[in-house]
Amino acid sequence: MELTGEQLKITDTLLKRYLPRSQQVYGCLVLKNRVRSDLVRVFADRWPEFNVLACKPQYEQKGDLFKDTLVFAKDESSLEETMRKSSVIDWTRYALFINKTGSGLSLSSLDESHIGLVNQTWKFGKNEDAVRMISNMLANFPSCCVLDAEGKPASWILTYASCAMDMLYTLPEHRGKGYAKVLISAMARRLHTEGYPVFCFIEEENEVSHRLFKSMGFIEEPSYREAWFEFNGF
Numbered sequence: 091m092e093l094t095g096e097q098l099k100i101t102d103t104l105l106k107r108y109l110p111r112s113q114q115v116y117g118c119l120v121l122k123n124r125v126r127s128d129l130v131r132v133f134a135d136r137w138p139e140f141n142v143l144a145c146k147p148q149y150e151q152k153g154d155l156f157k158d159t160l161v162f163a164k165d166e167s168s169l170e171e172t173m174r175k176s177s178v179i180d181w182t183r184y185a186l187f188i189n190k191t192g193s194g195l196s197l198s199s200l201d202e203s204h205i206g207l208v209n210q211t212w213k214f215g216k217n218e219d220a221v222r223m224i225s226n227m228l229a230n231f232p233s234c235c236v237l238d239a240e241g242k243p244a245s246w247i248l249t250y251a252s253c254a255m256d257m258l259y260t261l262p263e264h265r266g267k268g269y270a271k272v273l274i275s276a277m278a279r280r281l282h283t284e285g286y287p288v289f290c291f292i293e294e295e296n297e298v299s300h301r302l303f304k305s306m307g308f309i310e311e312p313s314y315r316e317a318w319f320e321f322n323g324f
C-alpha cells in the first residue's frame with residue numbers, strides 16, 4: 091500500500107527506532123516530509139505494523155534523481171518475501187559511516203555550471219544518466235565547494251536523495267590542503283543543524299576516505315553494508 095500524509099510523518103518517527111539500518115529510507119522520508127512531496131512514493135507491505143518499506147522514485151526518464159528504489163526491511167525474511175530473490179544481494183560493498191557531531195564552516199554551493207565538472211570527476215559519472223542525476227541533486231539538495239583563487243571549484247561535496255553525503259572530490263592539484271575536511275565539516279554541520287541525518291557510504295577499498303571520515307569523528311557501522319542493483323524494467 092502507498093503511504094500518504096500523516097502516515098508518512100508517523101513512519102518517519104517509527105523508523106528512528108531502526109537506525110542505522112533504516113538510515114537510507116529514514117533520510118528519504120525526512121526529506122519527503124520536509125522539502126518535497128512529489129518525487130518519491132513510499133510503499134509499505136502493511137501499515138502501521140510494516141515489515142518492509144520502499145521509497146520508489148517517480149521514475150520518468152533514465153537518469154532521474156530518484157532512480158534508485160530504497161528499501162528497508164525489519165528482518166531478512168520479510169525482505170526475502172518482498173524481493174523474492176534475496177540471493178542477489180551482496181552486502182559487502184559499502185560501509186556506512188555516521189557522524190557523531192557536526193562542526194565546520196559555511197562555504198559556497200555548486201550550481202548548474204559545475205555539472206560537467208562533477209560528472210567528469212565522479213567515479214560513477216562520465217555518462218548522460220549521471221549528468222541528469224547531478225543536475226537534479228544540485229537543484230534540490232545542499233552542496234558545498236571550496237573555490238580556488240580564480241573562483242573555480244577545487245573541492246566539493248553533494249547530498250544524495252536519501253540525505254547521504256556523496257561525490258566528495260578534490261582536484262588532484264589541490265589535495266592535502268584540508269579542503270575535504272572543511273567541506274565534510276561544513277556539510278555535516280548544515281545537515282545536523284537542520285535536523286537531517288548525517289551519514290555517508292564509502293567503498294570498502296577506499297582507505298583514504300575511510301581514514302578521513304574516521305579522523306573527523308564519523309563512526310563505522312559494521313552491521314550495515316549497502317549494495318546497489320540494477321533491475322531490468324524496474
Ligand SMILES: CC(C)(COP(=O)(O)OP(=O)(O)OC[C@H]1O[C@@H](n2cnc3c(N)ncnc32)[C@H](O)[C@@H]1OP(=O)(O)O)[C@@H](O)C(=O)NCCC(=O)NCCS
Nearest residue numbers: 245258259260264265266267268269270271292298299302
Ligand atoms: C578523498 C579526497 C576527497 C581527500 O581530499 P583532500 O582535500 O585531499 O583531503 P584533505 O586535504 O582534507 O585531507 C584529509 C586527510 O586525508 C589525508 N589524505 C588525503 N589524501 C591522502 C592520500 N592520498 N593518502 C593518504 N592520506 C591522504 C590527509 O593527510 C588528511 O589527513 P590529516 O589531516 O591527518 O593530515 C581526495 O583524495 C579525492 O578526491 N579522492 C578521489 C575521490 C574519492 O575517493 N572521494 C571520496 C568518496 S567517499
